[in-house]
Amino acid sequence: MSSVDLNSKIPNNVGLADDPKLQRALEKWLPNYLEWWHDMGPTDFEDKPVFLRTAISVERGGWANYDYVKMPDYRWGIFLAPNEGEPTIKCGDDAGTPAWLDVPGEHRNALRRIIVTQADTEPASVEQQRLLGHIAPSLYDLRNLFQVNVEEGRHLWAMVYLLHKYFGRDGRDEADELLQRRSGDADKPRILGAFNQPCDHWLSFFAFTMFTDRDGKYQLAALAESGFDPLARSTQFMLTEEAHHLFVGDTGIQRIIKRSAELQALDPNGDVRAQGGIDFELIQRTINYWYTYSLDLFGGEISSNASSFFASGLKGRFHEHRFEDHRAIEGEYRLPVVEGGKLVEKDVALRNAMNEVLRDAYVADCERVIARWNKTLETAGSPTRLSLPSRRFHRHQGIYAGHAFDPQGNLISAEEYEANRSRWLLVPEDNEYLLSIMKPCYEPGKFANWIAPPTKGIEGRPVEFEYVKLHD
């Protein structure tokens, strides 16, 4: 591919046309990316036109151009949100001083690690979701799945751009490795745990986009505060797209809840499953499972890495500008820790608790969504209420990992935990049931029995619009 082709194929505002070094790197990487997409993306739908949104510029409205596109022809662009005024370092010891337009050598390794870890999640989720198209509950949902997929692909591009542009040969090597790891592969797993969990059906997909992509939102938001200006601007732009992914998850589960409440009312015994729907216990188990795996993604509650990233100005808090003290050198954070078989409150230095501070914002956000879902239940006249488990429950990272907690956050014995596991968390039988009811529903305007239609369509189109053209 010539550089002229490259520039027209890749919408960008990073001066790609005038950057031979970047062109050279991308020329080599692009074929591998397309090969990866072909191998690991939603391959069986490659030749189908999908009503997709494409970002073609950073101007108002430029990020949302809708048209039918075949996914391999999607124009994965590279965009940095425009700066308003001189950018500064937003947090840490050097808060207020000019931001870095280039990678400072001192922080090169840490930044590369941050970027690679973020980047690795993007292709991972495409891999996790690659077969879901075959059991989509509607064309509307199928389109949303593909929109999420192509944008995860674009987010990978955004991170690879940073690696290629700012991290030299190491960066190029890391970019190559992003295409070599595989979600769930025993030998080449993705870096973070949640991105190696299977996502075999749509309940998990919605839970994933609701909870795991929401972690992504908070990670991106924290990186949008980075003193490394290209990273901050890149992630700011990604956040606009990420919001749609959260919308898909949030409303997806909300529509299932709505439908389940209808089926509950319909059934003489109030048995949702008897009506082919998804019962609330199963929904609660799904929440418990994906929410807690997503909590792990924030990292350890007490973390010297978190402290050092904040202190160095590499990663801030959610909406750092809303805080008064951007150095956070003083102050403590109180959290419960397990000591001698008991939970006791402990104060840790605020900087060391930055992961927990970010997790707080995330938990509060999730609580708001749960409240909306419960509102849906209330409106439907269902007595059921859903809840988030304690953030100590079912953890694999951080200070609570290795201890057994119930969903209320009480320390319990390993035996008690095992005895209740199948009540609290997804079990293989859940998967079997869900796969048994999830049959594809490809007729425009029709929806699978287990989910309610959305209240409106995409970009002013009606719900019955043909969002994916499966037949010529």
Added chain:
Amino acid sequence: MQQPAASSPAPVDFEVEPEHYRHWKVAYEGPVARVTMEVDPEGGLREGYELKLNSYDLGVDIELADIVRRMRFEHPEVRVAVLRSGIDRVFCAGANINMLGQSSHAWKVNFCKFTNETRCELEDAAGSSQQAYIAACNGTTAGGGYELALACEEIYLQDDGNSAVSLPEVPLLGVLPGTGGLTRLVDKRKVRRDRADVFSTTAEGIRGNKAKQWGLVDDVFPRSRFDEKIAERAQAMAERMAAQVGKGSRVGVRLPRLTPEVEGRNRSYRHVTLTVDDQSRTASLTIAGPTADDVAILRKGGDAAHAAGAELWALRAYRELDDALLHLRVNNPTVGLVLVRTTGDAQTVLDHDAALVAARDHWFVREVLLHMGRVLRRMDNTSRSFFALGDAGTAFAGNLLELALASDRFYLLDDPDHVVHVGLSDLNEGALPMAHGPTRLQTHLYGEPDKLDGLVGNRALLEPEDADEAGLVTVRLDEIDWEDDVRIAIEERVSLSPDALTGMEQNLRFAGPETPESKIYARLSAWQNWIFIRPNATGPEGALTLYGRPERPSFDWQRV
């Protein structure tokens, strides 16, 4: 902040038994031993830190040292020991940083010295005892974790896109990988120095094929085939080691606890006594030599020695000496001068040594000799002044003469009424080398080769005057001068700066060439100990002090 100083009230116990390990599991399957590190986070030797991610403190290392030693004595059938972690995706995170951060300088130095000795002992097992260690790095292998792997014969890393080997000490903590890491990187594994430079300044380390290409590991295996590949490598290594071992089955010798009588700081073992005088900051270390009965056992040959097992004088006395030296180092920090005496009959010691050497074809006798060598090297590396006092009733001959040669000075009484004999055995001429290669006798007479030639092969007992003539004695005193001169020498010694003495002694003790082992102590440890007291590491704004704390370190940029 709590300081687990060496003077901390609870003295450290260096004896441990397998049934009481908190941090390790060892499984024996014929020629293969599986050593699994699974550190109990709550099992720290001192308060104030958690041993997360298979990080270790002195307590963890005391158990490892015990494993390595028992492997040789109790499990001589083992040809290969596979070292791996019981924690998924973490091999070993190295020395616990919080422990180091809160420790006194003396504690850090003693900790590092002990861990270095343990790794040298582990490393030496392949060549000397045909027991090779393989590091099966089934996860992150960082800092001291990688240094532990470096001490092994072969290193294998799990290739899962994540697991890396790393030495993050310089970029992250502002100190050195001081457990032999830098030395073994270039000296043992022969990693190119420029690559070693890049590796040692990259906190996240190097993984996968690049680690293999750079020679940081011997191979990388995918996670799904890791166990199988390690088993193959262990089998191959076991066969290679077995080819170097004579035929015949070997039955292990159990090492029971030494159970000395302890009274305050004083310890009385069967053959060794350690008496501490806090007032004068001196200690007396006395070793009772072998008896005629001990010689008689040895003269019956290797099988009889093996039957005596842990009760054999040469094993028992040196285990006791080893334990006494460790207590001296860690639990008696203010003792500056150790007065060494060996009691018994010089000719009996020479007879003992001759019988021991005659039986050295037996694996057990060879292990006993190797052990004696290690204990003496521990003495060479002990940062206390040693004066050997050859007064009436002492027997500095053969293996016990090594204690005089390991000492900084040797005072010998020349009293016609109580003739104190000195003499050489084969053990002074090669079986008990120093860390830097030569024997203590060669090192002692480094500048007087004629005198050395005159002594080598001489098995006659030497009277004090002859011993002095031969160059073995620092000061020969008659019975009239003895008491005063020795007293004055002691008083003078304990008045000098302890730091200067440590430095001086370590420079004077090792004349001649260097080996990787001696470089670890003389070069790596010495630099590390300097860095440990520099503000850039341990000052209020030092990198080690602030690791894990919210503040970032700030360096004094002046190169010193």
